[in-house]
Amino acid sequence: MEKSEYVLGTYGRAPIQMDRGEGSYLYDTTGKRYVDFCAGIATCCLGHCHPVVVEALEKQARRLIHCSNLYGVPGQEELAELIVRKVVGIDGRVFFCNSGAEANDGIIKVARRFGHRRPAADGSPRYEVLTFLKSFHGRTLGSMAATGQKKIQVEFDPLLVGFRYVDFNDKDALRAALRKETCGILLEAVQGEGGVNPVDADFLREVAALCREHDLLLMLDEVQCGFARCGAMMGWQAVCPDVRPDLISCAKGIGGGFPMGCFWVSNRAINPEGTPLSSIMGPGSHGSTFGGTPLACAVSKAVVSEMLRLNLAARAKKLGERVKQVVEGWQLPCVEKVRGLGLLRGVALRPDCFTLPQGKTPAAYVNDLCREAGLLTCPAGADTLRLIPALNIPEDVLDEGLSILHGVLSQLSCK
Numbered sequence: 001m002e003k004s005e006y007v008l009g010t011y012g013r014a015p016i017q018m019d020r021g022e023g024s025y026l027y028d029t030t031g032k033r034y035v036d037f038c039a040g041i042a043t044c045c046l047g048h049c050h051p052v053v054v055e056a057l058e059k060q061a062r063r064l065i066h067c068s069n070l071y072g073v074p075g076q077e078e079l080a081e082l083i084v085r086k087v088v089g090i091d092g093r094v095f096f097c098n099s100g101a102e103a104n105d106g107i108i109k110v111a112r113r114f115g116h117r118r119p120a121a122d123g124s125p126r127y128e129v130l131t132f133l134k135s136f137h138g139r140t141l142g143s144m145a146a147t148g149q150k151k152i153q154v155e156f157d158p159l160l161v162g163f164r165y166v167d168f169n170d171k172d173a174l175r176a177a178l179r180k181e182t183c184g185i186l187l188e189a190v191q192g193e194g195g196v197n198p199v200d201a202d203f204l205r206e207v208a209a210l211c212r213e214h215d216l217l218l219m220l221d222e223v224q225c226g227f228a229r230c231g232a233m234m235g236w237q238a239v240c241p242d243v244r245p246d247l248i249s250c251a252k253g254i255g256g257g258f259p260m261g262c263f264w265v266s267n268r269a270i271n272p273e274g275t276p277l278s279s280i281m282g283p284g285s286h287g288s289t290f291g292g293t294p295l296a297c298a299v300s301k302a303v304v305s306e307m308l309r310l311n312l313a314a315r316a317k318k319l320g321e322r323v324k325q326v327v328e329g330w331q332l333p334c335v336e337k338v339r340g341l342g343l344l345r346g347v348a349l350r351p352d353c354f355t356l357p358q359g360k361t362p363a364a365y366v367n368d369l370c371r372e373a374g375l376l377t378c379p380a381g382a383d384t385l386r387l388i389p390a391l392n393i394p395e396d397v398l399d400e401g402l403s404i405l406h407g408v409l410s411q412l413s414c415k
């Protein structure tokens with residue numbers, strides 16, 4: 001592929017161009033076929049060009065693509081109900097947007113408004129959200145500031161104020177970090193980009209307890225780990241289903257490859273008068289021209305319904321355990337272990353095992369080798385190779401991909 005002259009060079013792209021997709025296979029413009037363990041970075045949860053998705057798109061595109069949120073939008077109410085009842089399972093309301101970063105910006109806004117309605121003891125509004133080191137929440141000004149990784153923020157300072165980063169899964173550090181300005185705690189049930197690090201159940205319970213104790217919002221970023229990816233409909237439910245979040249951001253899998261995002265706000269009362277949290281975002285408080293178009297809602301409804309019909313959460317759990325068993329069963333010197341939940345898996349590589357080309361991390365190097373061998377994966381941090389296939393990947397295609405991975409990893413000359 002020629003280097004681009006016109007597209008801004010923000011991505012470190014592989015030297016191939018994709019042409020078409022079919023289920024869990026992608027084909028590049030030379031006709032080369034890849035087993036896809038990347039799935040649009042945990043997005044194409046039903047594989048590529050699934051008939052249910054294509055049909056919903058075609059049907060709705062003929063009827064109404066966009067009309068604006070100035071009117072009732074066909075499909076929004078039904079989709080929101082599906083998300084509240086069957087995905088989150090706790091009473092609340094949904095705002096539709098287009099991406100994960102936008103969904104996170106939305107819940108940060110809700111947290112700030114909550115901090116005004118529930119100020120500190122001295123009457124000053126609370127505005128600070130604690131997030132975690134190695135987290136990833138997106139690239140907008142808000143979600144980037146929430147992200148606990150310096151490399152994402154280089155030369156974009158001054159950052160939006162109101163975030164501090166705490167060691168993940170460290171109860172003492174979290175407790176010590178709380179101060180009077182704090183109004184929420186934001187975390188991923190499984191940190192995706194930051195290395196596939198699941199939250200400890202005990203830690204998540206402690207976060208929930210601290211939120212109750214200090215009148216804080218429990219904010220979950222389910223953009224990558226949500227929508228059946230981790231073996232339950234939401235990532236937190238796979239870790240500790242008794243925890244009750246206040247705010248949840250979603251994107252990726254919710255649209256099966258179509259741009260879609262949303263955030264969910266609990267109906268729980270935030271004061272003795274019984275004011276629901278969701279009611280603090282009234283008319284004029286937030287908006288998005290393309291948030292929840294008829295087309296996006298039709299596709300998303302088809303995707304989520306199919307996910308529920310096929311119980312893809314249970315499938316992700318089963319196949320994810322198989323991935324772990326198989327890869328760890330190889331007992332290769334360059335593999336430390338397999339982390340993660342469901343089909344959000346990270347192969348932790350031993351960095352001291354590699355002779356790396358200049359400027360490559362172990363994960364980027366192995367990712368390149370896999371691609372050349374016909375398997376698409378995705379790095380997560382420097383030393384972790386992420387495996388995030390479609391949730392409906394046929395078992396024989398999963399095995400085919402694992403066998404390519406085995407070939408690549410076992411040929412590495414370990415030091």
Ligand SMILES: Cc1ncc(COP(=O)(O)O)c(C=O)c1O
Pocket residue numbers: 041098099100101102104136137138139188192193221222223224225251252
């Ligand atoms: C956990 C998490 N949050 C937020 C985002 C940002 O989503 P988007 O790229 O749709 O803005 C991502 C993207 O990878 C993510 O993994």
